[in-house]
Amino acid sequence: MQKMKPFIIIKDPKVAKLFANETRSEILHNLRHREMTACQLAKILGKNVSSISHHLSLLEKAGLVRRTRTLVKGNIIEKYYQASAQKFIISYTLSEGLAPESEDILKWKREICRGVVDKASLFGFDVPEEKKSKVQRLVEKYASLKHATLERVISRQKESSEIIKPEMRLLISLLTDALLSRNDEYLQVIWEICNEIGVK
Amino acid sequence: MQKMKPFIIIKDPKVAKLFANETRSEILHNLRHREMTACQLAKILGKNVSSISHHLSLLEKAGLVRRTRTLVKGNIIEKYYQASAQKFIISYTLSEGLAPESEDILKWKREICRGVVDKASLFGFDVPEEKKSKVQRLVEKYASLKHATLERVISRQKESSEIIKPEMRLLISLLTDALLSRNDEYLQVIWEICNEIGVK
Known part of the structure; x- marks a missing residue:
């Protein structure tokens, strides 16, 4: 795990709205304590991988998650993500x-x-x-x-x-x-x- | 998911001491939001299944987790667990x-x-x-x-x-x-x- 900020205060209303979606909230919740791939998140949350990947890309653009490492296993690329902070405060x-x-x-x-x-x-x-x-x-x-x-x-x-x-x-x-x-x-x-x- | 109490106040010092172990804390943390098997927990926490099963049995005896359902798949038995409360207060x-x-x-x-x-x-x-x-x-x-x-x-x-x-x-x-x-x-x-x- 890379180092993580304890808090991020969200001041941009567009970013704040990302929290209104339950799947995105759950993704963030899971990534506060460990790094995970879209595939692992999909399994845990019972969603399909493409939907999780879409949410991850929105969260990454907003700076709420970041990529920690990328593993190449044969022709499969595994991208690991982690939340940018332990706690987000609107x-x-x-x-x-x-x-x-x-x-x-x-x-x-x-x-x-x-x-x-x-x-x-x-x-x-x-x-x-x-x-x-x-x-x-x-x-x-x-x-x-x-x-x-x-x-x-x-x-x-x-x-x-x-x-x-x-x-x-x-x-x-x-x-x-x-x-x-x-x-x-x-x-x-x-x-x-x-x-x-x-x-x- | 079965219904869960919002809070349990821990008054027994023997039960309170269970929280001092990091793996047990992480197990409880994961079971607050979903039901999981020992096998799923072992994967997520990077521990072996027998160690997780041991912790789960201690937590179950203390009333901090409970079994929600048991699935039989061929000759594999999957026991699902869930925390007894959303939040435990010492x-x-x-x-x-x-x-x-x-x-x-x-x-x-x-x-x-x-x-x-x-x-x-x-x-x-x-x-x-x-x-x-x-x-x-x-x-x-x-x-x-x-x-x-x-x-x-x-x-x-x-x-x-x-x-x-x-x-x-x-x-x-x-x-x-x-x-x-x-x-x-x-x-x-x-x-x-x-x-x-x-x-x-």
């Missing part, structure tokens, strides 16, 4: 719909926040029907602030070839929480959410 | 070293927290040598409170066969942050960390 600017062509991503984010409000009852926090749209807006604000802060932390990271280990995960979570604890807008939002859903 | 009580035989897990947690202090400089937060042990203790406290709160949120979850989707991830993060925002001990710890590492 930039805050796209999930806010701030960039051109990012409306779909904003819509997707809103759907997730509606899901959060609907599922809170699974954890014993019931949101009354008449409060749902207010709470959804607060959850959207919470998600935006958390996402923007996480991105701010990650983009401070100095050049490093290290993969994500437990300490990196904990460090990033700690720095994100530390920055948010000094953010008045965040404190206000989380306070309102606690009041609305009844966290004591 | 209980807070073990990582605090509170349970018998959990000292190793406590030690492992302390090492991670030392790593966090050492790596903070990668993100532009330098911890002076003479403050390192104080900051490490604060990071350990932060990690404990966050872990205990996450576990409290997850154990509130009502019986559900749903897998972890983006909205579940966001909901769990939101509820954890909401509970922590009302926890005075947490607020004190995060305030001290900000002061020590210079978060403005």
Whole structure:
């Protein structure tokens, strides 16, 4: 395995849209931990090789995967691929719909926040029907602030070839929480959410 | 694929120790998304089949994987396995070293927290040598409170066969942050960390 970046922040909406396809997501998921050929991926994902090769070429053009080595066995050429990063993060600017062509991503984010409000009852926090749209807006604000802060932390990271280990995960979570604890807008939002859903 | 629990919280130190082996971790990782045979796992992980079968039997006894189906092809028997949950969480009580035989897990947690202090400089937060042990203790406290709160949120979850989707991830993060925002001990710890590492 070649060295891999821990994170890549996706700022191009055209690249971000590549993640909407389930097969491509699964390809990326598999290539985070090992290098594989189109043929091996096709077997694992139960797809045909030509479809996988097509997806791989789109992902390679977008810089999300890269070719690690090519083996020639008789008249068969085996090209190995690997993801370019351990984790891809869709930039805050796209999930806010701030960039051109990012409306779909904003819509997707809103759907997730509606899901959060609907599922809170699974954890014993019931949101009354008449409060749902207010709470959804607060959850959207919470998600935006958390996402923007996480991105701010990650983009401070100095050049490093290290993969994500437990300490990196904990460090990033700690720095994100530390920055948010000094953010008045965040404190206000989380306070309102606690009041609305009844966290004591 | 059979239905899978989203989370299992591991409270038995003997079971928790199974995660310390890299091959077993990789087996579990692969079985979270699909069912596979020992033979398929051996190929992907570059190990021999008998070693994989041994690990699978330990994992099955501990309830971390289960057999989904058995195919008979001629005189070959193919047993398919799948993880019992999408995500396994080592209980807070073990990582605090509170349970018998959990000292190793406590030690492992302390090492991670030392790593966090050492790596903070990668993100532009330098911890002076003479403050390192104080900051490490604060990071350990932060990690404990966050872990205990996450576990409290997850154990509130009502019986559900749903897998972890983006909205579940966001909901769990939101509820954890909401509970922590009302926890005075947490607020004190995060305030001290900000002061020590210079978060403005």
